[in-house]
Amino acid sequence: MLSLDGGGMKGIFTLLVIEELSRYLSRPLVSYFDLIVATSTGAYIAAQLLSGKSLASITARYEGFRSELQERVGGPCRYFTNMLCGWRSLPARLTQCRLRREFGDTELSSLNLKFAIVSATGDTSPVEPFLLRSYTLPRESLLRAPPGATGGTLWEVLQASTAAPVLCDPVPLHGRLLLDGAVVGNNPSVIALSEAGALLASRSGRGTGVDLLLSLGTGLTVPKPHTASHVFQWFSMAAKMLINTHVAHTVTSGLLDAEQYIRIDPEGVGHLRGIEWRPEELEKGKARVREWLALNNRLIRDTCVRLEAGSRCTVDIN
Numbered sequence: 001m002l003s004l005d006g007g008g009m010k011g012i013f014t015l016l017v018i019e020e021l022s023r024y025l026s027r028p029l030v031s032y033f034d035l036i037v038a039t040s041t042g043a044y045i046a047a048q049l050l051s052g053k054s055l056a057s058i059t060a061r062y063e064g065f066r067s068e069l070q071e072r073v074g075g076p077c078r079y080f081t082n083m084l085c086g087w088r089s090l091p092a093r094l095t096q097c098r099l100r101r102e103f104g105d106t107e108l109s110s111l112n113l114k115f116a117i118v119s120a121t122g123d124t125s126p127v128e129p130f131l132l133r134s135y136t137l138p139r140e141s142l143l144r145a146p147p148g149a150t151g152g153t154l155w156e157v158l159q160a161s162t163a164a165p166v167l168c169d170p171v172p173l174h175g176r177l178l179l180d181g182a183v184v185g186n187n188p189s190v191i192a193l194s195e196a197g198a199l200l201a202s203r204s205g206r207g208t209g210v211d212l213l214l215s216l217g218t219g220l221t222v223p224k225p226h227t228a229s230h231v232f233q234w235f236s237m238a239a240k241m242l243i244n245t246h247v248a249h250t251v252t253s254g255l256l257d258a259e260q261y262i263r264i265d266p267e268g269v270g271h272l273r274g275i276e277w278r279p280e281e282l283e284k285g286k287a288r289v290r291e292w293l294a295l296n297n298r299l300i301r302d303t304c305v306r307l308e309a310g311s312r313c314t315v316d317i318n
Contacts, residue, residue, distance in 0.1 A: 001033060001034070001035045001036070001037065001192050001193075001196055001210060001212070001213045001214070002029070002030065002032075002033040002035075002036045002037075002038075002046070002213075002214050002216070003036075003037050003038065003042075003187070003188050003189040003192045003213060003214070003215040003216070004036070004037075004038035004039065004042025004043065004045060004046055004188070004215075004216050005039060005041075005042050005186055005187050005188070005215075005216065005217045005218045005245055005265075006039035006040030006041050006042055006043075006118075006161075006162075006180070006181060006182040006186045006218070006274075007040070007041050007042070007182075007186070007217075007218030007219065007274055008040070008041055008164075008218075008273070008274020008275055008276070009041075009062065009065070009066060009069075009272075009273075009274060009275060009276045009277070009282065010041065010218035010219050010269065010270075010272055010274060010276070010285075011041035011042065011044065011045055011062060011218060012059060012062050012282065012285075012286065013218050013219050013266060013269055013285060013286070013289045014041070014042065014045055014216050014217070014218050015045065015055055015058060015059050015062070016266075016286060016289045016290065016293065017216055017264055017266065017289070017293065018045075018049075018055060018216070019055050020293045020300050021300060021303065021304060022055065024300065024301055024304035025304050025307060025308065026308065028049065029049065029307075030046065030049045030050055030113065032307045033113070033214075034113070034114060035113075035114045035115075035116070035192070035195065035196060035199070036050075036113065036114070036115045036116070037115075037116045037118065037131075037188045037189075037191060037192035037195055038115075038116075038117060038118065038161075038188060039117075039118040039161060039180075039181040039182055039185055039186055039187075039188045040118075040161050040162045040164075040180055040181055040182050040186070041162070041218065041274075042188075042216070042218070043117040043118070043157075043158055043161045043162075043181070044158055044162065045058060046115060047103070047111075047115075047117075047154055047158060048061070048102075050111045050112075050113060050115060051103070051106065051111075051154075061098070061102065064098075065095075065098060066276075066277050066279070066282065069275060069277035070277040070278070070279070095159060095162055095168075096155075096159055099154075099155035099158050099159055100155045102155070103153065103154040103155040103158070104155075105153055106153065106154045106155075107151065107152070107153055107154070108132065108133075108134045108150075108151055108152050108153065108154050108157050109134050109135070109150065109151045110134075111134045113134070114133075114134060114135050114199075115133070115134040115135075116131045116132070116133050116134070116148070116191075116192075116195055117131065117132040117133075117157050117158065117160075117161045117181070118130075118131060118132075118161060118181030118184070118185045118188045118191055119131075119132060119157075119160045119161045119163075119171075119178040119179065119180070119181045120178065120179040120180065120181055120182075120183040120184040120185075121147075121176060121177070121178065121179070122163075122165075122170030122176075122177040122178060122179040123170070123176055123177040127179065127183055127184055128146075128147065128184060129146045129147070129148075129181070129184045129185055129191055130146070130147055130148050130149075130176060130178055131145075131146050131147070131148030131149075131191070131195065132148060132149060132152060132157040132160065132161070132173075132174075133148055133149070133150045133151075134150070134151075135150065136150045137150075137198065137199070138199075140201065141198040141199060141201055142198075144194075144197060144198040144201055145194070145195060145198035145199075146191060146194055146195065146198075149173075149174035149176075152173060152174065156171070156173055157173070159171050160173050160178035160179075161178075161180065161181045162180055163178065163179050163180050164179075164180045164182070164274070165179055165180065165183060167275070168180070185248065186244065186245050186248075187215065187217065187244075187245035187246075187247075187248035187249060188248070189213060189215045189248050189249065189252040189263075190248050190251050190252055190255075192213065193210065193213070193252065193255060193256075196210055209260075210256065210260055211260065212260060212261075212262070212306060212307075213252070213256060213260060213261050213262070214262050214264070214303065214307075215249070215252065215261070215262065215263045215264070215265075216264050216265070217245055217249075217263070217264065217265030217266070218245075218265075218269075218270075219265065219266055219267075219268070219269030219270040219272065219285070219289070220245075220246070220265045220266065220267045220268075220269075220270045245265070249263050249265070262299075262303050262306070264296075264299065264300070264303065266288070266289040266292040266293065267288075267292055268285075268288040268289075268292065269285040269288050269289060272285055
């Protein structure tokens with residue numbers, strides 16, 4: 001299985017990781033997996049790769065979106081002016097237009113691989129995961145699987161998975177109101193395990209578990225001492241906890257053996273915002289990621305050896 005984190009513009013760091021992995025692989029990364037589960041920007045990257053797009057073209061698309069954000073948002077003064085004049089819907093409008101232009105009428109179900117996109121229910125309290133699947137679950141798997149639906153156009157399901165609360169309104173789809181999947185699974189590795197368990201439960205004798213789960217992050221925040229002394233600091237901490245990816249990593253590490261689970265999440269860039277538009281900050285982030293990848297080249301090489309050796313999730317894609 002392949003699991004891809006959310007993180008907005010920080011998806012460019014995931015692309016750097018995939019680019020490094022691709023140096024040692026004999027075919028495209030997504031072709032090594034039976035099941036891909038992804039959230040928000042990770043779902044966008046997976047959809048582009050599954051549609052046959054090159055890493056260079058996907059990177060160019062991120063740069064295009066960054067440029068549009070910079071043009072519309074600008075500096076702090078323009079930021080607050082636009083907030084007062086309706087900027088709140090700008091990311092949603094930009095995302096919708098770009099997604100429709102890039103994916104057109106392509107259906108999620110047309111992809112030739114099991115692909116589950118994580119969104120969240122915006123019409124229930126508390127919110128819960130809602131998976132947008134390229135496949136139909138067997139009836140006997142429904143009770144064990146996270147709630148969700150099958151099908152829809154790629155641009156619609158990706159819009160639902162990237163509809164960040166506060167910045168975007170919930171997206172009506174499949175009779176539900178859906179939000180950014182980062183709210184419930186910014187790191188979707190645990191959700192991926194749940195989905196794999198449901199699929200495997202319907203294939204008695206066809207597999208006993210997951211052979212390999214590769215989880216790619218958008219940048220790990222290095223912990224530092226912090227004490228909240230007023231309400232705004234508590235609000236900031238709560239927002240960061242909401243999109244925390246390390247908890248899911250810790251849980252997954254406890255559920256799988258070391259040979260079953262690989263997490264690649266570069267350090268030092270997790271503090272950047274998902275809507276970061278400043279080119280100088282993103283370039284600094286890219287430099288940190290490249291440095292981290294160089295220091296962790298052994299991890300990259302070992303991961304590729306595992307993939308080339310044929311380690312796969314035992315979910316049958318046929």
